[in-house]
Amino acid sequence: MGERIDFKALAAKLSSSSGIAAKADIGSVAASLGLAGQPVAVGDDCAALPDGDGYLLFAIEGFINEFVAADPWFAGWCGVMVNISDVAAMGGRPVAVVDAVWANGEAGAAPVLEGMRAAARAFGVPIVGGHTNIRTDRGQLSVAILGKAKKLLTSFDAQAGDVLIAAIDHRGRYREPFNNWEAATDAPPARLRGDLEILPDIAEAGLALAAKDISQGGIIGTAIMLAECSGVGIDIDVRAIPLPDGVAIERWLATFPSFGYLISTAPEKADAVIRHFASRKISAAVIGTVKAGNAVAITDGADRIVIRDYAETPLLQLSRQEDAA
Known part of the structure; x- marks a missing residue:
């Protein structure tokens, strides 16, 4: 430098x-939810759930309203991408994502959904369902992911x-x-x-x-x-x-x-x-x-x-x- x-x-x-x-x-x-004392550690990029000789990885990301409003296509892309990054950070491989989308009508939802679809195609990770509300005046987005790992980071x-x-x-x-x-x-x-x-x-x-x-x-x-x-x-x-x-x-x-x-x-x-x-x-x-x-x-x-x-x-x-x- x-x-x-x-x-x-x-x-x-x-x-x-x-x-x-x-x-x-x-x-x-986490304190309000009373998560202390449970067997799954909280604070990592994903929750790591023991599964046979490996782990299921479970995570979710939400996006600030200003970001979704300013760049809805990229917000949709990031909904998929950042979840995949969280899985990779723990030594895992992504399996599938689900989404929750709020928008003002189909036209309001379209760029977010297009961004998600483009990322899912690019990364080869399917979107398998979610929750939709396109009868609201505010665009919001949250995306969750399931992954698998053989060994954890x-x-x-x-x-x-x-x-x-x-x-x-x-x-x-x-x-x-x-x-x-x-x-x-x-x-x-x-x-x-x-x-x-x-x-x-x-x-x-x-x-x-x-x-x-x-x-x-x-x-x-x-x-x-x-x-x-x-x-x-x-x-x-x-x-x-x-x-x-x-x-x-x-x-x-x-x-x-x-x-x-x-x-x-x-x-x-x-x-x-x-x-x-x-x-x-x-x-x-x-x-x-x-x-x-x-x-x-x-x-x-x-x-x-x-x-x-x-x-x-x-x-x-x-x-x-x-x-x-």
């Missing part, structure tokens, strides 16, 4: 990020001594005005489907135990969630983060990529993990270290600033139940 940055200003911006702060809603809702298994890898497809552009980095809608379907095999292959080869899909909280927010679920600290070197051409680090750290993951793995396995992504022409690099502690911090080689200490300011307030006990 050759550009000069105001490191303290960057840290201040990240510390006050609305994308990160919004993740606190997950913990408060989780948010709960990052370990002190690991390195943190960021893997993001740079072959895209921003879908303005949001911080969505879009590298999928014009990609060849065969490439998209092949890229989805990377995380399951890593899991099944035993190259990592922990991973997380980079979400609306960006690289830093996702690292905080991974750290808190695993009960570790993470230091991220902003100089080590690869950037797409013309994109500033300040925006990149707040970006929600269409294909982006954090992987925590042992140092001796990092090169093999990176090669899996490089073989698909996806940027991957070690960007930090996992350590004992409760803080996620950024460093520029000279200074280190804590973005969040989750022991002092919890975010998700979720962990594997046996750990919490």
Whole structure:
């Protein structure tokens, strides 16, 4: 990263990020539902349900009204895509999705449904049903997915001594005005489907135990969630983060990529993990270290600033139940 940055200003911006702060809603809702003490861990990209010698993966995504109104076709596409990403993040393969759509008439629903249909075709994942209400004045969308995994990558298994890898497809552009980095809608379907095999292959080869899909909280927010679920600290070197051409680090750290993951793995396995992504022409690099502690911090080689200490300011307030006990 050759550009000069105001490191303290960057840290201040990240510390006050609305994308990160919004993740606190997950913990408060989980508490209201009384999810503590159940056998299925809450706080991961998907719920992992034991099934024979593997796991069923179950997840759902909802979209803010402003996004659905501003870009309904892409909202429909994302309804399928981000769920597939959550399944892949856990080392799984998608099986099928269902949707819930609210719209003002058939004309209001059409672009959302067209976007979903296009993504389902591109990724080869069928839409098998859902819920429809096209007699409302507000467009809304939620999509759920079922997947399967042979071996899991989780948010709960990052370990002190690991390195943190960021893997993001740079072959895209921003879908303005949001911080969505879009590298999928014009990609060849065969490439998209092949890229989805990377995380399951890593899991099944035993190259990592922990991973997380980079979400609306960006690289830093996702690292905080991974750290808190695993009960570790993470230091991220902003100089080590690869950037797409013309994109500033300040925006990149707040970006929600269409294909982006954090992987925590042992140092001796990092090169093999990176090669899996490089073989698909996806940027991957070690960007930090996992350590004992409760803080996620950024460093520029000279200074280190804590973005969040989750022991002092919890975010998700979720962990594997046996750990919490």
